[in-house]
Amino acid sequence: MENKFCLNGKVALVTGASYGIGLAIASALAKAGAKITFNDINPELVEKGVAAYREAGIEAKGYVCDVTNEEQVNGMVAAIEQEVGVIDILVNNAGIIKRIPMIEMTAAEFRQVIDVDLNAPFIVAKAVIPSMIKKGGGKIINICSMMSELGRETVSAYAAAKGGLKMLTRNIASEYGEYNIQCNGIGPGYIATPQTAPLREPGHPFNSFIIAKTPAARWGTTEDLEGPAVFLASAASDFVNGHVLYVDGGILAYIGKQP
Ligand code: NAP
Ligand code: GCO
Numbered sequence: 001m002e003n004k005f006c007l008n009g010k011v012a013l014v015t016g017a018s019y020g021i022g023l024a025i026a027s028a029l030a031k032a033g034a035k036i037t038f039n040d041i042n043p044e045l046v047e048k049g050v051a052a053y054r055e056a057g058i059e060a061k062g063y064v065c066d067v068t069n070e071e072q073v074n075g076m077v078a079a080i081e082q083e084v085g086v087i088d089i090l091v092n093n094a095g096i097i098k099r100i101p102m103i104e105m106t107a108a109e110f111r112q113v114i115d116v117d118l119n120a121p122f123i124v125a126k127a128v129i130p131s132m133i134k135k136g137g138g139k140i141i142n143i144c145s146m147m148s149e150l151g152r153e154t155v156s157a158y159a160a161a162k163g164g165l166k167m168l169t170r171n172i173a174s175e176y177g178e179y180n181i182q183c184n185g186i187g188p189g190y191i192a193t194p195q196t197a198p199l200r201e202p203g204h205p206f207n208s209f210i211i212a213k214t215p216a217a218r219w220g221t222t223e224d225l226e227g228p229a230v231f232l233a234s235a236a237s238d239f240v241n242g243h244v245l246y247v248d249g250g251i252l253a254y255i256g257k258q259p
Contacts, residue, residue: 009033012034013090014091021093021225029230036053063076090125094116116161149163
């Protein structure tokens, strides 16, 4: 059974993985045996990321690439194939959020979120699938969200993108399953990372709100995502396709603690 979770000899690309959820997922894939490549839009952060992986004993290869730029993405994928090998595992992790009431949000702001959180996973998946087909299969993991299922004030663009990402996940599974490509999602709950730092400010009402909405009665940590990521990246999930695995401490199952 252990072998089913083994990633020895596999090449993984985790987008936006200099820190946060991406770094944790990439580190978990490395601990399971995968060779790690990652990108960030910011060269300094790529360097910082390489140092962080090295500190954890992981020799990761970092690339500067804006995932919304198809030319840059195609160049990065070609370079990885040249320098490391064909990508067996893609984790579409890079993402942004803008918390703005919808009627105050500009169309440009809305488009920017859609571009990073939905268009980019399409662009990167499109870039890696042909080589996965030639190689006989692959794994794609799209990082979805509670907002793939639920809405809330101020996150209209993000929810639209993450809802779309759930359906893109299902469509890639439908279209490429016959080539032994499994495309699934991970839907993290509320995880303590830089992205949610504003919501975790001391005294912020959102803190107690999330604790009351989560049966586990705590914020998630990036470590909570490591096992689910290895599962979906490994042979253990070869007959799991088009699924979004929610790693949320039970939020989606729970009406919330009575105040
Ligand atoms: P984060 O701390 O904000 O990190 C996001 C990463 O994406 C950063 O490395 C960022 O790089 C990179 N990125 C953003 N735009 C990019 C672009 N155009 N090209 C390349 N890289 C880009 O976020 P996180 O909390 O780790 O979240 C990671 C993923 O999980 C996101 O898709 C997020 O929506 C999702 N998620 C997060 C939570 C949560 O509670 N934290 C829950 C559910 C889902 P820069 O720093 O250079 O911008
Ligand atoms: C928010 C949060 C969430 C989390 C995550 C939950 O403002 O509601 O940022 O969107 O990032 O997506 O799954």
